[in-house]
Amino acid sequence: MAITLTWLSLIVLIPLAALVIKPWELGLDGVWRTLTDDRVVAAFRLSFGAAAIAAAADAVLGLIVAWAIVRYSFPGRRLLDALVDLPFALPTAVAGIALTAIYAPNGPLGALFAQVGIKTAYSPLGVVLALTFIGLPFVVRAVQPVLEEVDREVEEAARTLGATDYQRIVRVVLPAILPAILGGVGLAFARAVGEYGSVIFIAGNLPMVSEIAPLLIIIKLEQFDYAGAAAVGLGMLVISFVALLALNLVQTWLTRRSRG
Amino acid sequence: MTHDIRHLSRRGLLGGAALAGPAVLAGGGLAMAQGAPKPATLLNVSYDPTRELYKEINAAYAKFWKEKTGQTLTIQQSHGGSGKQARSVIDGLQADIVTLALAYDIDEIAQKAKLLPANWQSRLPQNSAPYTSTIVLLVRKGNPWKIRDWGDLVKPGIEVITPNPKTSGGARWNYLAAWAWALKQPGGSPAKAEAFIKELFQHVPILDTGARGSLTTFAQRGVGDVFLSWENEAFLSNEEFGPKFDIVYPSLSILAEPPVAVVDKIVDRRKTRTIAEGYLNFLYSPLAQDLTGKHHYRPRGAQAQAKYAGKFKKIPLVTIDDTFGGWTKAQKTHFADGGVFDRIYRP
Incomplete structure (x- = not known):
């Protein structure tokens, strides 16, 4: 216990404490003035807004990928499974440069979007794209093990009782994996808010x-x-702490409800 | 562009310098005692585009020093955005020498960390800047938009690429050159210059954080019609990307003086003062001056100036002191939070 606490202090608490102490050199009104400056407010809106949209997109995309990996057997399934982790391994600057090259007006996808008048790289949309990319593995890896554990017999039972495909997914499978999806979304969101390397280029x-x-x-x-x-x-x-706390509370509530 | 990678390599250097520390101390002591001198290391902390220049100068100086004293020198170099490099030195990077993009960054080292005296810039000739450069306009081959001067940059449809003056030393020179041009036009005034700058930045679609990032955006992503560039980077880009660009000299630009200094507290602690001061004096020697011209910097020495006279076009150049009242004032007026640059982005 003492060792755990010491390590936790050294690695997490002390740096965070330094961050919490430093700003007050400006005084309360100085901190307030910094945070309410319209440029800072605009940047917060973009960072948290884009992170939220990206995390929501990851929830849908990640669920589809996890579903495919767990429920279907197809050639290249193991390869897909391994590919999912790549955004983790890639230095974020490399990801940023690669995404920019693809979505720039002279890049293959960017040119396509430009034809229909949508600006991807060098716009807030580009930020969302980069954040979606780096956040995807969090959702997949959170959902995958839980989805594997979902009892297929319960689904079978639902089917024999006359449930449609839609009902089976929405009433049986989704409630079981929703806490895991939210957990993954929380991680993707947290990562996206602080992301610098991959976003700065695009x-x-x-x-x-x-x-x-x-x-x-x-x-x-x-x-x-x-x-x-x-x-x-x-x-x-x-702001991140409040958002993650809220997400955690919902997650706990969902878990309890599905058990109870 | 290689933000993280550079950061890593600098850590590597830090580690290397720390390991070499004891050897250096011993080496300095012995050299003074007239024995066979032990090898020494020197760390030159510089900014982005000087990489190739200092690689050659380091080799030349190590050779010169070996012949003069018999001592073997290993000179390490670290590159990154000028401001970021200054911050690393303030935070403890053991730089014997700093060779940065603008005097303001060395001023900050003097002021914030007191590692060298406030009058550092008067210790060496010509504002401690052994070479100079200026800001030019880089356009696509054949100059399709017929861009001749700063005024052409605000024509409808023109896109201008420059890094963010908040994060890039080079971008501050770009901005000030444009400002000086507008100010010196007939009937020019600070208000008119600000209006011009505001209009100019409405033509800037992307603000990269550093000069190399902007060059990538312009050269490889194909974004923009004009790239505001260091003269030496403009020459370099044609070497690197092939002859895809033309250099346009505006009717007026700014004299960029990238200064050099010995970091007193660090050389005294590491006992490398003689080597470090020798290095900076060496920069003014005919040999090093010739290398600066070769690497597209404007040399100060008469001999090298004559040799490279055809390479660098003579245009009227304002200086930071005569037009802007020095860096401290320019920084405060234009680039600090709430300064002119912030103001032009307010709706």
Whole structure:
């Protein structure tokens, strides 16, 4: 217990404490002024908004991928299973450069989108694309083991009792795996909020339009404004914490309900 | 572009410097005692586009030093965005020498970490800048939009690529060059210059964090019609990407003086002051001056200037001191939070 606590303190609590202490050099109103600056607000809106959209997209895409891996047997299934983890292994800068090359106006997909008048790279949409990419494995890996555990006999029973395919999925399977989906979404969201490397290449970084909150932190550091940077970091930490806490509560409630 | 990779390599250097530390101390001590000098290391912390230049200068200086003293030198170099590099030194990177993109970054090291005196820039000739550069306009081959000067950049439909002045030293020079041009037009005033800058940045679709990232956007992603560039990077891009671009010299630009300095506290602790000061003086030697010209920097020395006279076009250049009242003032007016650059993005 003591060892665990010491390690936890060294690795997690002390750095976080430093982040919590630093901003107050500016004073309460200084921190408030930093966080309510319209550029910071715009960056928060983009970072958290894009992370939420990306996590929601990951929920759908991740469920489909996990479903395919668990429920179907097809050639290349093991390969697909291994590919899922690649976004984890790839340095985020590499992911960012690759995505930008593909979605830039002269890239294969970017050119396609440009023809129908949609700007992908260098716009908020590009941010969502990058965040969806890096978040996908979290949902797949959270859902996959739970889906494997779902009792097929219960589904069979539902079928013999006359349930349609839709009813089986929505009333039987989904309630069982929903907590896992939410867990994965929470992880994808948390990762996406703080993501810098992969986003910075594709975002365009225009103030008030496509500037993410982590970039604002870098900008403040670049001006040797350590306290201001820490204030933005603290703001992100608080919002993330509240969002993850809410997600956790829903997850716990769902788990209890499905057991009870 | 290689943000993470560079960061890693700098960590590597840090580790290397730490390991080599004791050997260096011993080496310095022995050299003073006139014995057979032990090998020494030197760390030059620089900014992005000087990589190739310092690679050659380091080799030349190591050779020069070996002949002069018999001591073997290993010179390590670290590159990254100028501001980021300055911050690393403030946070403890053991740089014997800093060679950065602008004086402001070394000022910050002097002010925040007190590692060198505030008057560092007057210790070496010519504002401690052994070579200079300027800002030019890089356009696509054949100059399809007929861009001749700063004023052409705000024509309808033109897209301009420059990094973010908040995060890139080079971008600050770009911005100030454009400002100076607008200010020096007939009837020019600070208000008119600000209006021009505001219009100019409405033509900027992407703000990368560093000059190399912007060059990738322009050269490889094919975005934009004009790239605001260091003169030396403009020459380099034609070497690197093939002759795909033309360099356009505007009617007026800015004299960029990338300064160099010995970091006093660190060289005194590591006993490398003689080697480090020798290195900076060496930068002013005819041999090193010739290398700066070869690597597309404008040399200061008369001999190298004469040799490369045909390469660098003579255009009127303003300086940071005569037009902007020095870096500290320019930084505060234009680039600090709430400064002009923030203002032009407010609706």
